[in-house]
Amino acid sequence: MVSLKFISAVIATAVAVVSAAPLEKRIVTGNSFDHFMVVVLENEDYSAVMKNSYMSGLAAAHNGTLLTNYLATTHPSQPNYIAMIGGATLGFSSDNDGTTSSSSIVDLLEPAGITWKEYAENYTPLSGGGCDTSTSQASGLYRRKHNPFISFTKITSNAARCKNIVPATQLQTDISSGTLPQFMFYTPNMNNDGHDTSLSTAATWLKGFIEPLLTNTAFNKRTAVLLTWDESASSSGNDQVWSVLVGTGVVAQPKNTDSTAYNHYSILATVEKNWGLGNLGQKDATATPFKL
Numbered sequence: 001m002v003s004l005k006f007i008s009a010v011i012a013t014a015v016a017v018v019s020a021a022p023l024e025k026r027i028v029t030g031n032s033f034d035h036f037m038v039v040v041l042e043n044e045d046y047s048a049v050m051k052n053s054y055m056s057g058l059a060a061a062h063n064g065t066l067l068t069n070y071l072a073t074t075h076p077s078q079p080n081y082i083a084m085i086g087g088a089t090l091g092f093s094s095d096n097d098g099t100t101s102s103s104s105i106v107d108l109l110e111p112a113g114i115t116w117k118e119y120a121e122n123y124t125p126l127s128g129g130g131c132d133t134s135t136s137q138a139s140g141l142y143r144r145k146h147n148p149f150i151s152f153t154k155i156t157s158n159a160a161r162c163k164n165i166v167p168a169t170q171l172q173t174d175i176s177s178g179t180l181p182q183f184m185f186y187t188p189n190m191n192n193d194g195h196d197t198s199l200s201t202a203a204t205w206l207k208g209f210i211e212p213l214l215t216n217t218a219f220n221k222r223t224a225v226l227l228t229w230d231e232s233a234s235s236s237g238n239d240q241v242w243s244v245l246v247g248t249g250v251v252a253q254p255k256n257t258d259s260t261a262y263n264h265y266s267i268l269a270t271v272e273k274n275w276g277l278g279n280l281g282q283k284d285a286t287a288t289p290f291k292l
Ligand SMILES: *[C@@H]1O[C@H](CO)[C@@H](O)[C@H](O)[C@H]1NC(C)=O
Pocket: 063, 250, 251, 252, 253
């Protein structure tokens, strides 16, 4: 008979092995990709972005997919960001410091053991990694309205979750140490995202940001990246925004374009389908996932 002591020793060893394993070893394999990153730029019409040669050629240059029928949710910025991770605008109709007690993508990812982080440029957490819920910070380049995680009380009331909202400089550290989370939301600052600058500035920043990542095999390994804009520039029109899927986790569509009707809720639908997470019971439940 196997002794209880022996069984305890085996269990103790197994637990030690699991907790000692680097984060990267514990990834949850997805149906189509193992890592997903969303990068959100600010306030441009699809037609304007397509006039920028880098942006219009980006999908083809990386054998990715340009989504030619992707609509943002509303105006102004904040409800679009809330929609991306919450599956609905959840009562947000302006840029403000409101909060919601609703669930978010985090409540689907964590029970499935899928790691996540919000990388926010020029964001500094409170000491010890606490959530800073301020509207902006001293640098003037960070804005709460572009960091959706900070508006969900199920995140901000949880110290461990707050530690996953990090300054964007952490991304290179996570790549180097092999601790890249599986779901990544990247918020550029008010200059890099084009909000306080221009489309051309945002495009130049994006090129400098994404090109090295796509050639870095420590980052781009069964990785799907969605590059998108929060909303169109004009409050008239259909709110069409430029969106592109690139990365080794992307199966390029013919001619590197896809005219399927997508929207910000497709982000949740895609992540949910990839890892079999169910849904939030919001608009994510009926949204169309990307072809990946
Ligand atoms: C682009 O991706 C598609 C789908 O993954 C693949 O079939 C095709 O060979 C790729 N083309 C190039 C030029 O790499």
